[in-house]
Amino acid sequence: MKFLRDTWLVFQRQMLLLLRNPVWVAVGIIQPMFYLLLFAPLMKQALSQGGTMTDEQAYRIFVPGMLVMVALFSAFSGFGIIAELRAGVIERNRVTPVSRVALLLGRSLRDVVQLLFQAVLVTLLAVPFGLRVAVGDALLAYLLIGLMTLLLSSTGYALGLTLRSEDAMAPMLNTVIQPIMLLAGIFLPLTFAPTWLKNVAKANPFKWATDGVRALFAGNPGDDAVWQALAILTPLTVLALVISSRTFARSVR
Amino acid sequence: MIIETSGLRKSFRSRAGRETKTVEAVRGVDLSVAEGEIFGFLGPNGAGKTTTLRMLATLLEPDGGSAVIAGADLRKEPGEVRRRIGYVAQGGSTWDESTGREELVLHARMYGISKADAQRRAAEALDTFELAEYADRRCKTYSGGQRRRVDIALGIIHSPKVVFLDEPTTGLDPQSRAHMWGEVRKLREMGMTVFLTTHYLDEADALCDRLAIMDHGQIVAEGTPADLKQEVLGDVVSVNAREVAKAADLFDNAEYVRKVETTEQSLRLYVEDGASAIPHVLRTLDAEGVAIEGIELHRPSLDDVFLAKTGRSLRES
Numbered sequence: 001m002k003f004l005r006d007t008w009l010v011f012q013r014q015m016l017l018l019l020r021n022p023v024w025v026a027v028g029i030i031q032p033m034f035y036l037l038l039f040a041p042l043m044k045q046a047l048s049q050g051g052t053m054t055d056e057q058a059y060r061i062f063v064p065g066m067l068v069m070v071a072l073f074s075a076f077s078g079f080g081i082i083a084e085l086r087a088g089v090i091e092r093n094r095v096t097p098v099s100r101v102a103l104l105l106g107r108s109l110r111d112v113v114q115l116l117f118q119a120v121l122v123t124l125l126a127v128p129f130g131l132r133v134a135v136g137d138a139l140l141a142y143l144l145i146g147l148m149t150l151l152l153s154s155t156g157y158a159l160g161l162t163l164r165s166e167d168a169m170a171p172m173l174n175t176v177i178q179p180i181m182l183l184a185g186i187f188l189p190l191t192f193a194p195t196w197l198k199n200v201a202k203a204n205p206f207k208w209a210t211d212g213v214r215a216l217f218a219g220n221p222g223d224d225a226v227w228q229a230l231a232i233l234t235p236l237t238v239l240a241l242v243i244s245s246r247t248f249a250r251s252v253r
Numbered sequence: 254m255i256i257e258t259s260g261l262r263k264s265f266r267s268r269a270g271r272e273t274k275t276v277e278a279v280r281g282v283d284l285s286v287a288e289g290e291i292f293g294f295l296g297p298n299g300a301g302k303t304t305t306l307r308m309l310a311t312l313l314e315p316d317g318g319s320a321v322i323a324g325a326d327l328r329k330e331p332g333e334v335r336r337r338i339g340y341v342a343q344g345g346s347t348w349d350e351s352t353g354r355e356e357l358v359l360h361a362r363m364y365g366i367s368k369a370d371a372q373r374r375a376a377e378a379l380d381t382f383e384l385a386e387y388a389d390r391r392c393k394t395y396s397g398g399q400r401r402r403v404d405i406a407l408g409i410i411h412s413p414k415v416v417f418l419d420e421p422t423t424g425l426d427p428q429s430r431a432h433m434w435g436e437v438r439k440l441r442e443m444g445m446t447v448f449l450t451t452h453y454l455d456e457a458d459a460l461c462d463r464l465a466i467m468d469h470g471q472i473v474a475e476g477t478p479a480d481l482k483q484e485v486l487g488d489v490v491s492v493n494a495r496e497v498a499k500a501a502d503l504f505d506n507a508e509y510v511r512k513v514e515t516t517e518q519s520l521r522l523y524v525e526d527g528a529s530a531i532p533h534v535l536r537t538l539d540a541e542g543v544a545i546e547g548i549e550l551h552r553p554s555l556d557d558v559f560l561a562k563t564g565r566s567l568r569e570s
């Protein structure tokens with residue numbers, strides 16, 4: 001099938017370029033290390049106010065939050081597409097009969113692979129700190145994270161192609177992602193939030209995603225939060241893919 | 254005709270401060286390009302050359318008009334048009350971190366060409382454009398001319414019927430430009446129709462079989478470079494003589510002279526063909542005993558054509 005072949009073609013190219021520049025691997029390790037070493041101990045103290053909390057409990061709350069955070073950052077894919085736009089690569093792709101969905105999907109799948117690699121790394125790094133999670137639960141959690149990445153990276157591409165300038169993109173992403181992060185309970189679970197804040201957070205799909213990933217890391221794959229997260233992320237992801245592949249098809253300059 | 258357009262139009266809305274302004278980039282372009290020719294689009298900055306090319310390459314939806322390219326209708330079957338054309342953008346299209354060979358293979362495969370065939374085509378193109386030496390170096394290490402050659406190789410890697418080259422030589426030094434003209438002629442030899450844009454007069458003159466001069470979104474003249482120049486004025490024979498007025502009278506009724514102009518020291522005769530006119534001019538002057546101090550033949554340039562059609566010089570605009 002042409003579409004699958006084209007997607008593979010784009011994906012292959014993007015992977016090749018990614019592997020050629022392995023700085024991101026180092027960054028991908030160092031950044032989570034900062035959080036694990038410098039932030040997690042602080043958070044453990046904060047969370048255990050009034051009671052006691054084991055390292056395992058703390059990391060089960062903390063690591064999922066961090067995974068969602070890294071997934072949210074995949075919206076920064078939009079910067080890469082602006083660079084490609086400027087180099088004329090997008091236009092060069094668009095003048096061929098290549099599938100427009102493949103132009104998007106090949107790139108987004110590269111982002112998913114990159115992110116899953118990072119997610120596995122973060123999980124493994126947290127093990128010496130006391131994290132324990134069943135393989136099946138972790139895999140399901142990665143599925144949620146992968147969906148999130150697909151959703152956000154394709155949104156990032158659509159934004160990049162529409163805004164066409166880093167100067168417009170940076171403030172836009174910051175203003176959108178910050179409240180999303182805060183309202184997802186990434187670092188501190190929203191159980192501590194006042195009721196009005198909890199209600200606002202319910203409108204944030206990534207709050208549901210975070211809850212789902214947390215339930216899985218807590219060893220409760222049967223928790224409602226898991227299917228709720230899937231049910232919310234899947235249609236959003238499909239929508240983002242459709243909209244974004246349209247921006248790849250539309251004239252851009 | 255391999256390209257036929259009729260009434261192609263495109264305008265852009267752009268915002269300057271609070272006002273939105275409409276720029277009519279292309280205002281009704283009718284063109285026909287014959288198979289196997291090098292067709293040139295000559296015009297100053299902002300004339301609408303790139304916009305026209307991008308419409309023909311399916312990158313930009315026209316506001317109006319129609320075009321048939323290599324037998325496919327631009328509006329109805331853009332996918333088919335894409336398969337039959339190649340397009341090389343004005344700004345280039347190589348990615349810094351890829352090698353020339355990788356770019357070529359990938360681009361060929363985007364046209365549905367198999368991996369083995371794509372690799373063979375890439376190797377061939379690298380040879381044709383004398384890039385083999387740099388093929389496996391990253392594009393960011395290429396010189397301007399090498400990069401431009403990769404761009405052009407990308408445009409023709411799938412053996413299109415028509416290739417659009419947007420300013421193939423802009424930014425190149427004179428030597429690389431001359432080299433590039435050679436490559437463009439090679440494309441024609443391979444059987445492709447080449448549609449290029451330029452704002453170099455000498456390039457349009459030397460390289461193009463036929464050309465259209467564009468200004469403010471419209472075509473102001475079209476034809477072979479020689480015809481265009483002929484059509485405007487023909488050649489000018491200018492004669493330096495002391496008795497200019499007397500000399501001028503001699504040519505009032507000469508049928509090979511279209512127009513006579515005089516300045517203080519010289520007489521300018523507009524003629525169809527300067528080379529054959531000079532002997533007549535000399536004989537006439539000699540017979541009447543007009544002493545001449547010099548005679549000069551001036552062939553009109555495309556700039557004269559542009560001047561005649563738009564009232565401006567292309568060099569100044």
Ligand SMILES: Nc1ncnc2c1ncn2[C@@H]1O[C@H](COP(=O)(O)OP(=O)(O)OP(=O)(O)O)[C@@H](O)[C@H]1O
Nearest residue numbers: 253265267276278297298299300301302303304305
């Ligand atoms: N995307 C766009 N948005 C707004 N205006 C545009 C856009 N593209 C082109 N224009 C305007 O349309 C006009 C024609 O531009 P075009 O790029 O076709 O000119 P050109 O003949 O290729 O010029 P040059 O020789 O400088 O490349 C210009 O006034 C330009 O500013």
Ligand SMILES: [Mg+2]
Nearest residue numbers: 302303304343
């Ligand atoms: Mg241009």
